[in-house]
Amino acid sequence: MIPEAEEYGVDVEFDEREVxxxxxxxxDDVDAASGLTYARNVFLPLTTACRYTCTYCTFYDVPGQASLMSPENVRETLRLGADAGCTEALFTFGDEPDERYTEIHARLDEWGYDDVLDYLYDVCEIALDEGLLPHSNPGDLTEADFARLREVNAxxxxxLETTADVDAHAGGRRKxxxxxxNTVRAAGRQNVPFTTGILVGIGESWRDRAESLLAIRDLHERHDHVQEVIVQNVVPNERSDFETPDLGTMRRVVAMA
Incomplete structure (x- = not known):
């Protein structure tokens, strides 16, 4: 049973033969790709605030240290990206900041926004105004969130990271x-082209990796919306001592995907 899947009404099941x-x-079982494609994007870390405290993550900053890009800074960065030949604006930030981030909430309120998703909508419009296609990674969302944000996102x-219950996600604010x-499914129900994937090396087993990939496939087969599956390795940092998976491990996981 996938942790909390029942709570969200997610009925993903695994065929043991497929696992x-x-x-x-x-x-050796997979043919090499005939070519590689990529999109030039400009990276915009809208805020480093996050409600979660995953031990492997180096992106989030603790309350009092988290940053928030201003509209002026966003537009300036977008123009630099456009001048460099970028076609996509990648907006990324931690899951919606909780009540600990009083400074972030105060700044958003000062700018006239109820929350970071309202702000995201407007900066996506700025990206479109500058001729770039917005792609947003805002963490867990509801169908209502996707219905609104799809208006301004390509x-x-x-x-997903993993379907397993791992210690890396433990704590009072755990994903x-x-x-x-549920978020991957909500995107599909709202016809949002979606990127997801797994994180390798956070305490999951080989079976967990297989089940995670099958869960993504299952939801894509229902909604036809997953455009990209990322296979990402964890990197050791000052917050954790996870070992970087070796090349053999990563090649095998990519082959599974």
Missing amino acids: ERLLSVTP SMGTM TPGQRL
Whole structure:
């Protein structure tokens, strides 16, 4: 059972034969890609505030140290990106800041916004005004959130990371696989082109990796909306001592995907 999947009404199930098939895959079983494609994007970390405190994450800053890009800074960065030949504006930030981030909330209120998602809507409009396609990674969202934000986004995304209950997500403000899968499903129900993926090396097993990939496939087959699946390795940092997965591990996981 996927942690908290039942709470969110997510009914993803795994065919044991499919799990075993993925676990048997090796890099030699997969043909090399005929070519590589990419999108030039300008990276905009809208805020480093996040309600979660995942131990492997180096992106978020603690309350009192978190930053928030101003509209002027956003437009300036977008113009620099456009001048450099970028076609996409990648807006990323931690999941909606909670009550601990009083300074972030006060600044948003000063600018006339109820929350960071209202602000995201407007900066996406700035990106469109500057000729760039917005792609937003705002964390867990509801269908209502997606319905509104799809008006100003070419695509959106949130990493599933894993369907397993891992210590890396432990704590009073913990993200859960059920909630993440609910977000992936909500994007599909609102016809939002979506990027998601798994994080390798945060305490999950090989079976967890297989099940995570199958969960993504299952939701995509229902809603036809997953445009990209990221296979990302964890990196050691001052907050945790997770070891970076070796090349052999990453090649095998990519082959499974």
